[in-house]
Amino acid sequence: MNQTLIDQKFESYLRSRSLKLTPQRWRIFERAFATHKHFSAEQLYAWMAEEEGPKVSRATVYRTLSLLEEGGFIESLDTGGGEIVYEHVLGHGHHDHLICPDCGRICEFREPRIEKLQREVARSQGFTLESHSLRLMGRCASCAESLGDLG
Amino acid sequence: MNQTLIDQKFESYLRSRSLKLTPQRWRIFERAFATHKHFSAEQLYAWMAEEEGPKVSRATVYRTLSLLEEGGFIESLDTGGGEIVYEHVLGHGHHDHLICPDCGRICEFREPRIEKLQREVARSQGFTLESHSLRLMGRCASCAESLGDLG
DNA sequence: TTTAATGCAAACAATTTGCATTGTG
DNA sequence: CACAATGCAAATTGTTTGCATTAAA
Numbered sequence A, B: 001m002n003q004t005l006i007d008q009k010f011e012s013y014l015r016s017r018s019l020k021l022t023p024q025r026w027r028i029f030e031r032a033f034a035t036h037k038h039f040s041a042e043q044l045y046a047w048m049a050e051e052e053g054p055k056v057s058r059a060t061v062y063r064t065l066s067l068l069e070e071g072g073f074i075e076s077l078d079t080g081g082g083e084i085v086y087e088h089v090l091g092h093g094h095h096d097h098l099i100c101p102d103c104g105r106i107c108e109f110r111e112p113r114i115e116k117l118q119r120e121v122a123r124s125q126g127f128t129l130e131s132h133s134l135r136l137m138g139r140c141a142s143c144a145e146s147l148g149d150l151g
Numbered sequence C: 001t002t003t004a005a006t007g008c009a010a011a012c013a014a015t016t017t018g019c020a021t022t023g024t025g
Numbered sequence D: 001c002a003c004a005a006t007g008c009a010a011a012t013t014g015t016t017t018g019c020a021t022t023a024a025a
Helices: A003-016 A023-034 A041-050 A058-070 A112-124 A141-147 B003-016 B023-034 B041-050 B058-070 B112-124 B141-147
Strands: A074-078 A084-088 A096-099 A106-109 A128-139 B074-078 B084-088 B096-099 B106-109 B128-139
Touching: A003 A023, A023 A041, A023 A058, A023 A084, A041 A058, A041 A084, A058 A074, A058 A084, A074 A128, A112 A128, A112 B112, A112 B128, A128 B112, B003 B023, B023 B041, B023 B058, B023 B084, B041 B058, B041 B084, B058 B074, B058 B084, B074 B128, B112 B128, B128 B141
Parallel strands: A096 A128, B096 B128
Antiparallel strands: A074 A084, A096 A106, A128 B128, B074 B084, B096 B106
């Protein structure tokens, strides 16, 4: 999915809900799609402050992030560090995460067999599965290495 | 594992770290093991306030909860609702959770096949798996029912 | 011109921390 | 008696909200 198409999706999403396309929304939206890394609300606010463009307040950052999440443009991930991070989702497929608590690195992975088992588990307990969050925590290769024999 | 044995573990854990066995620690510890449900720090503090026994402050609740978690006596679970809940762990086996966002119900399940796949995934990405958190979110049977055809 | 969005600052909720006081080992 | 733990209240952190003002549609 190319950027133009995503832009159109966003525009039509706003229109369909009679929401307004403001400069700050546009800026936040673009910035979220400009990075392929995970970012927090605070990080995004910092970008808004240091990069040039129309002024964006902290409140608007939070509000727009929620909006983008509801619209399915971004997804949130609770890393467990008390901070929620986001990633854009269009053009991506679903995936889960491996997190290194030492360096904060986040890797993505796909494992359809796990997804399948999840559906089975939910069904067997009478739940209608709506979503899931799977985080694997562990030391990544480079942290393990830099620790030498001490880790 | 019976209660007496757990008590001993706690005592020896404290001793091994030259920590003191205070009335409030004991009370919190006992209360955490007296319930088989998940509870939040705030909930536990409320219990301390309404049930009788030595006075326990909020700060001590939080401090002791961390202590118990470090010692492996309890485990924390982020339900995604901005609140962390705990459950005691001794005598339990490892398990993951199904959470109903509507009523807050939390169910436990075990699925060794998922665990196995997780280890494979981590290994394949060069991570040393230390822990994981898997939450399945979905509507539980009774919430689905009470919604009728509206959900 | 209608209706939604913004910015700001105050409000919040959950948790942590500094410090004087108290109490266990 | 030494050092750790408590209580309290103030401080933090991440996020939300009320409201007057501004600006899309």
